[in-house]
Amino acid sequence: MKRLYWTNPDVYEIEVKVTSIGDCRVTIEPVVFHPDEGGQQPDRGTIGEAEVLGVQIIDGRVVHTLDRPLDDGEYVAQVDREHRLQSARQHTAQHIISGVAEKRFGLKTVGVHIGADTCTVDFDKKIDWQTAQAIERDSMGAVTENIAVETVFGDSDARSRFDLKGIESEMIRVVKIGEYDASACCGTHVRRTGDIGIIRILDIESKKEGTRVAFVAGEKALEFSQVETYALRELRKLVKCSTAELPMLFQKATGSAKSLSKELERLQGLMLPGLAESAEIIDIAGSKVGIQVDAVSGKLAGKLAALIANKIDGTGIVVSEGTIVINSKTLNANDLLARLKEAFGGKGGGSPQTASGKLDGTVTMKGIIGVIRA
Ligand SMILES: [Zn+2]
Structure with a gap:
């Protein structure tokens, strides 16, 4: 099975040979759509007139579910470029975050999820917010360095962060990002780290012995920052203080609201x-x-x-x-x-x-x- 997006990730339109396997499902050669694997979302797009609704690995084959049946033959396949890049930005950002976390803090990545709205990386140990911010800073360093994201085949020494057993391939594919990361991977990536734009760590959450880190990259990170900036600006106007003073102010306000309601109860008790x-x-x-x-x-x-x-x-x-x-x-x-x-x-x-x-x-x-x- 030839995965074209591994060797030629910039090909978004190409003629493919379609083989129908029934129920509006087909396999194609070469494979241009990234399937639902490795924690990354499947590609979207069209094959001929048919819309690709899902791409899954079934029994070692990449199976495309379409909105209509297609006869066997040659068709033009088109990959939704924006959707692919959006997903590739999040996924490449995850490589960098995992690489920085491992090299600088000895954190092992034990799980990854690249969703349509949020992305998460699970680490094997507990971390605090300052560590998360240090990882975010170093990850942004990798973005501004604009390092080439290289794909190397056959380097069987590189370890993978994911279980690749279910992935059918004749070769091991390793993704290298300068000194930041080298790991076996089946996903889609941007060409250079600068293409990611922004990496933002949004939150950390304790998960058993480890930590789940929520992050977002690219224009989604900008959208997120704009929503937060708007909310903070409104709050500053409301209570007339700086952003840094807001947490303390709200803590105080919550404390005094509690003691006021206690006092009110005491006074009402006297009035009974x-x-x-x-x-x-x-x-x-x-x-x-x-x-x-x-x-x-x-x-x-x-x-x-x-x-x-x-x-x-x-x-x-x-x-x-x-x-x-x-x-x-x-x-x-x-x-x-x-x-x-x-x-x-x-x-x-x-x-x-x-x-x-x-x-x-x-x-x-x-x-x-x-x-x-x-
Ligand atoms: Zn990858």
Whole structure:
């Protein structure tokens, strides 16, 4: 099987011999479409009038799935150049990141994924964000050096980062990028590292004993940087500080929001007896029912309902932030909640003494009185 994209990666249009294997699937000679292998996306394009929907290795053959059947014969195959280059930029960037990580930090690449939106490299050890940034800096160094990406055949000493066992080939293909990397590989690459443009490391994530590094290259990296720059600019305008000050500022803000809500709860707790006093009291079949709507935070609804029930020796109903709590000494709290749920929609339940849940939509004092009087 002759893989043309290995020896002539700049050929995007060529006449190929098509052999149909049924179900809109064909094999072609020479092979110009990179299949779904080595963690890299398959090529897109056309063969004659047919669109190539997928390229997979099945039983050692590169099989193309088309949008329509093709008879055996000669056709012009066209590879989607932009899609190929996009994928090649991400993949070549991965070679550089893996090479830098191994040479400078002794990190072994144990997994690779080149997706349509995000790409990841898995390393065998834990790394911190400073190390990720150092890898990013050195990788960009390789880009600005504009080194030739060389393909060498037959160098069986070069090790591979991927399991090449499933890849059918009569020769070992090694990809060399100056002093940065040399590894056996089946993918597609750019001609020179300068063609990558930008390499950005976006995030690191702990994975078992190792680390997953998310990265992006080329114009996708520019797009990503623009989204981040926009978001940071908006945040700076909002809180009037520099980008470097933002994390500290948000930490402070989150901390003070937490202590404010604690303080609010404490103050509302002090107000509870007064709120029990000011509850709207109505009479249902000779039994007193006290109601408070949106007077305290949802967390304090239960306490207030119990206080009201005790004070009037009847029933307390408290609604706040969608939460409802009913506490009753005289009526069935669960039945009352069931009627309110039926009227407003919602969920929850309990016992004849106490019931709680959530009510949907806007619940007003008038609405509650209307339902329980009915
Ligand atoms: Zn490669």
